[in-house]
Amino acid sequence: MENKFQKNDLREVDYSSSGNDFNTLYGLSSGVEEAILLTINKKNRQGLIKLVAPLHPADQADMIERLSVEKLNSFLNLLGKALDPEVLVYLDHNVQEKVIDFIGTKALARAIPELHSDDAIEILEELEEKDRNVVIKQLPKANRILVEEALSFPESSAGRLMQREFLAFPENWTVGQTIEHMRTQPQDEEENFYSIYIIDPGHRLLGVISLSKLLSAKTQIKLNDLMQINPRSVHVETDQEEVALLFQQYGLVNMPVIDLADRLLGVIIVDDIVDVINEEVEEDLQGLAGVSDFSIRSSFIETAKGRFSWLILNMFTAILASSVIGLFQEEIEKLVALAVLMPIVASMGGNAGTQTVTVAVRALATRQLDYSNLQKFVLKETWVGLINGIIFSFLSVLLAYLWFGDKQIAIIMGLAMIANLLFAGILGTLIPLTLEKFKIDPAISSSVFLTTATDVIGFFTFLGLSALVIL
Amino acid sequence: MENKFQKNDLREVDYSSSGNDFNTLYGLSSGVEEAILLTINKKNRQGLIKLVAPLHPADQADMIERLSVEKLNSFLNLLGKALDPEVLVYLDHNVQEKVIDFIGTKALARAIPELHSDDAIEILEELEEKDRNVVIKQLPKANRILVEEALSFPESSAGRLMQREFLAFPENWTVGQTIEHMRTQPQDEEENFYSIYIIDPGHRLLGVISLSKLLSAKTQIKLNDLMQINPRSVHVETDQEEVALLFQQYGLVNMPVIDLADRLLGVIIVDDIVDVINEEVEEDLQGLAGVSDFSIRSSFIETAKGRFSWLILNMFTAILASSVIGLFQEEIEKLVALAVLMPIVASMGGNAGTQTVTVAVRALATRQLDYSNLQKFVLKETWVGLINGIIFSFLSVLLAYLWFGDKQIAIIMGLAMIANLLFAGILGTLIPLTLEKFKIDPAISSSVFLTTATDVIGFFTFLGLSALVIL
Numbered sequence: 001m002e003n004k005f006q007k008n009d010l011r012e013v014d015y016s017s018s019g020n021d022f023n024t025l026y027g028l029s030s031g032v033e034e035a036i037l038l039t040i041n042k043k044n045r046q047g048l049i050k051l052v053a054p055l056h057p058a059d060q061a062d063m064i065e066r067l068s069v070e071k072l073n074s075f076l077n078l079l080g081k082a083l084d085p086e087v088l089v090y091l092d093h094n095v096q097e098k099v100i101d102f103i104g105t106k107a108l109a110r111a112i113p114e115l116h117s118d119d120a121i122e123i124l125e126e127l128e129e130k131d132r133n134v135v136i137k138q139l140p141k142a143n144r145i146l147v148e149e150a151l152s153f154p155e156s157s158a159g160r161l162m163q164r165e166f167l168a169f170p171e172n173w174t175v176g177q178t179i180e181h182m183r184t185q186p187q188d189e190e191e192n193f194y195s196i197y198i199i200d201p202g203h204r205l206l207g208v209i210s211l212s213k214l215l216s217a218k219t220q221i222k223l224n225d226l227m228q229i230n231p232r233s234v235h236v237e238t239d240q241e242e243v244a245l246l247f248q249q250y251g252l253v254n255m256p257v258i259d260l261a262d263r264l265l266g267v268i269i270v271d272d273i274v275d276v277i278n279e280e281v282e283e284d285l286q287g288l289a290g291v292s293d294f295s296i297r298s299s300f301i302e303t304a305k306g307r308f309s310w311l312i313l314n315m316f317t318a319i320l321a322s323s324v325i326g327l328f329q330e331e332i333e334k335l336v337a338l339a340v341l342m343p344i345v346a347s348m349g350g351n352a353g354t355q356t357v358t359v360a361v362r363a364l365a366t367r368q369l370d371y372s373n374l375q376k377f378v379l380k381e382t383w384v385g386l387i388n389g390i391i392f393s394f395l396s397v398l399l400a401y402l403w404f405g406d407k408q409i410a411i412i413m414g415l416a417m418i419a420n421l422l423f424a425g426i427l428g429t430l431i432p433l434t435l436e437k438f439k440i441d442p443a444i445s446s447s448v449f450l451t452t453a454t455d456v457i458g459f460f461t462f463l464g465l466s467a468l469v470i471l
Numbered sequence: 472m473e474n475k476f477q478k479n480d481l482r483e484v485d486y487s488s489s490g491n492d493f494n495t496l497y498g499l500s501s502g503v504e505e506a507i508l509l510t511i512n513k514k515n516r517q518g519l520i521k522l523v524a525p526l527h528p529a530d531q532a533d534m535i536e537r538l539s540v541e542k543l544n545s546f547l548n549l550l551g552k553a554l555d556p557e558v559l560v561y562l563d564h565n566v567q568e569k570v571i572d573f574i575g576t577k578a579l580a581r582a583i584p585e586l587h588s589d590d591a592i593e594i595l596e597e598l599e600e601k602d603r604n605v606v607i608k609q610l611p612k613a614n615r616i617l618v619e620e621a622l623s624f625p626e627s628s629a630g631r632l633m634q635r636e637f638l639a640f641p642e643n644w645t646v647g648q649t650i651e652h653m654r655t656q657p658q659d660e661e662e663n664f665y666s667i668y669i670i671d672p673g674h675r676l677l678g679v680i681s682l683s684k685l686l687s688a689k690t691q692i693k694l695n696d697l698m699q700i701n702p703r704s705v706h707v708e709t710d711q712e713e714v715a716l717l718f719q720q721y722g723l724v725n726m727p728v729i730d731l732a733d734r735l736l737g738v739i740i741v742d743d744i745v746d747v748i749n750e751e752v753e754e755d756l757q758g759l760a761g762v763s764d765f766s767i768r769s770s771f772i773e774t775a776k777g778r779f780s781w782l783i784l785n786m787f788t789a790i791l792a793s794s795v796i797g798l799f800q801e802e803i804e805k806l807v808a809l810a811v812l813m814p815i816v817a818s819m820g821g822n823a824g825t826q827t828v829t830v831a832v833r834a835l836a837t838r839q840l841d842y843s844n845l846q847k848f849v850l851k852e853t854w855v856g857l858i859n860g861i862i863f864s865f866l867s868v869l870l871a872y873l874w875f876g877d878k879q880i881a882i883i884m885g886l887a888m889i890a891n892l893l894f895a896g897i898l899g900t901l902i903p904l905t906l907e908k909f910k911i912d913p914a915i916s917s918s919v920f921l922t923t924a925t926d927v928i929g930f931f932t933f934l935g936l937s938a939l940v941i942l
Binding site for chain 2: 026033056058059066179182183185192193194210211212214215216217218245246247248249250251252253269270271273274275277278281282284285288289290291294296300303304307308310311312314315318319321322323325326329332333336337338339340341342343344346347348351352354355357358359362363366368369372373377380383384387388391392395399403455
């Protein structure tokens with residue numbers, strides 16, 4: 001067994017305290033961090049292992065993420081095979097790549113069988129295809145088959161999220177028999193089971209019993225008298241976003257995954273769903289803010305590139321808006337107050353529209369908004385746009401008059417403000433709803449369309465009205 | 472017991488199927504919804520109960536949220552005491568208020584003891600103080616004491632999130648004895664337990680055993696030989712955001728809550744943490760998009776009011792930016808191309824800065840960004856701002872020259888673009904970090920400061936340079 005990653009006995013020790021601050025509850029205190037850095041500098045292998053081993057793998061991963069490239073290499077060199085494979089699971093994608101490059105595919109292939117099947121897949125699917133194939137080839141046969149099957153399911157599907165380890169029993173077993181059987185099985189400390197599943201001889205899912213129910217039942221009761229029939233389950237190809245919504249809707253801790261023939265394939269556990277929720281939220285934020293990556297560990301070049309693609313899009317839309325201004329150069333030359341006031345109209349429209357878009361995107365993502373209340377929502381946002389449009393129209397009239405002492409320009413600004421806030425409300429709902437209808441993610445593209453529209457409408461109504469009335 | 476809300480037997484029936492779409496997995500299909508509407512119209516009480524009872528309380532809540540005010544009143548009238556108290560927990564705050572107004576405080580006081588303690592608190596803390604006191608007075612004594620204690624903990628603390636129902640045993644009990652004891656206890660279907668806790672005679676928390684570990688252990692083993700000592704726990708006054716971070720960091724399903732004397736007070740379950748994560752994310756989104764409420768059920772007036780306060784703030788900042796333009800009216804009059812190009816400079820700066828702010832806010836919220844990598848992050852964002860500044864500077868020079876055929880104005884626009892994107896990168900990190908330092912939530916206020924700064928800088932550099940060089 002010398003090839004195996006060393007599992008350490010100190011794992012259960014815990015530095016958590018009862019203080020009130022996250023930093024004191026969090027395993028990796030700054031004291032521990034400094035001590036680890038010291039052992040790295042001193043190349044003290046035993047000292048390092050003694051400090052690292054008691055940390056939760058998630059905390060070890062955080063430690064690794066904080067190391068510079070050189071320190072990381074010394075750290076991995078010193079630790080060698082004492083590196084807990086579980087740590088890989090918790091690493092930020094960018095750092096994970098670096099660590100895997102360093103330890104090599106051979107060590108990775110030794111680490112994979114130590115992991116839960118869902119964690120193994122999460123690491124493998126991030127690898128480049130070439131490396132992935134090399135690693136898969138080196139896996140023990142049983143692992144290889146499971147991994148290849150999991151990778152055959154669509155990306156971001158239930159099949160990729162599920163763990164293959166679960167407890168399933170025939171319906172005619174008794175509670176006593178089941179517990180007896182569990183007692184004879186070798187125990188993996190890390191295994192997380194919260195329910196047992198009842199299956200028929202064809203491996204089809206019949207029911208579920210929570211462990212708390214199993215524990216408090218009389219031993220002679222048969223599982224099929226205790227089980228909840230038709231438990232909530234998802235098909236293996238269901239998208240992870242749908243799965244996450246079901247977990248949230250019903251407050252689930254785990255959920256069985258089945259194939260088209262109702263055969264039980266695996267179980268999804270809530271901790272992976274928490275990650276999915278965070279991913280989905282970041283996807284929404286990405287589109288709204290024009291960011292392509294939330295990892296602060298990604299390299300400077302990658303970050304600049306990701307931002308660039310959004311900025312160039314913004315450049316085009318800004319040019320479009322400015323070309324509207326270009327149509328009215330003559331008017332601006334005659335009445336330069338227009339140039340001073342026009343950004344206020346555009347900015348208010350953009351902000352009001354972003355408010356509506358954000359609420360719509362969030363409501364679509366959480367399935368609060370659907371066919372049943374769509375009309376009501378559009379109507380409400382239109383009213384909100386109109387009422388705020390009227391209020392800000394008054395304020396704008398006042399502002400423009402006090403600033404430039406020109407009644408006409410003041411009234412025109414007021415009219416443009418109403419128009420822009422009203423359109424912001426209407427478009428702020430219609431743009432995301434239309435994108436959703438055409439299966440384009442509204443989170444990603446709504447705000448670009450929206451701010452372009454409010455800029456164009458703001459400039460056009462304000463300058464256009466001025467051209468008509470004043471000049 | 473005629474005063475009690477009727478618990479229904481049909482609850483376990485489940486409409487879930489193995490289809491691929493959320494709508495088919497989701498309990499409240501449009502068929503069921505239509506059938507329910509029909510029974511409401513026909514005032515068919517038995518029919519309504521038959522349709523509603525098998526639905527999960529979360530689905531019943533969704534159904535209620537979709538009803539108009541009149542339909543809602545008929546629905547509640549028809550259902551009467553057959554309304555499952557659990558439904559209240561899942562309702563959107565705005566609708567919850569309406570339902571509680573309708574059923575009255577007396578019915579609410581009857582419903583509270585039926586709920587998990589954490590759910591009961593969640594409902595009570597949303598009530599106005601007067602109503603809350605009326606309800607609390609009507610509660611049975613045991614419930615009243617628990618509720619009053621829970622409400623004495625700070626808002627959004629672990630003490631408000633925890634459920635008081637948990638299983639705790641002395642350390643010298645054996646596994647067999649523990650399971651035997653559990654079997655003699657009356658079982659509540661809905662109770663969710665995933666671990667048992669080991670306490671000393673002073674009720675101090677000594678250790679934890681997961682149910683799966685308990686089930687597979689030999690019956691004669693003593694709990695103190697099986698338990699994990701020093702389990703992760705939080706103090707009752709710890710903020711829910713910290714608690715959620717710990718759940719995410721360590722992939723927890725439940726966590727014990729203790730007081731300063733280490734006494735076990737309750738348990739927090741992951742389904743409540745999922746809600747907290749969503750709440751915290753919405754708080755971040757609120758500030759970035761300037762929205763004060765994500766509920767699409769809030770009234771038109773409330774919505775307009777919430778939006779107004781953000782828009783008025785934006786109005787002031789827009790005026791500030793425009794007053795910079797006001798300083799250069801003479802220049803614009805002479806060279807109207809400036810008025811056409813200036814919004815492009817400001818817009819690019821605003822967008823680049825929002826990208827950085829969003830990443831910084833998210834990284835602070837998820838604790839990815841801290842003292843250890845702060846400097847690195849600021850430096851990276853500065854570089855990203857500079858490199859994209861250079862690229863867009865070239866593009867701007869080209870654009871301005873092609874559009875207006877003026878070399879000087881083209882070069883000035885290029886310079887203003889670099890300056891604005893560079894400052895956007897620097898301020899996009901420094902603003903949220905400074906706010907965080909002064910304990911102001913960076914999510915709420917960063918983007919206002921940022922866009923004001925990029926507007927002012929954009930207009931000032933572009934128009935100021937033009938004034939210096941050209942005119």
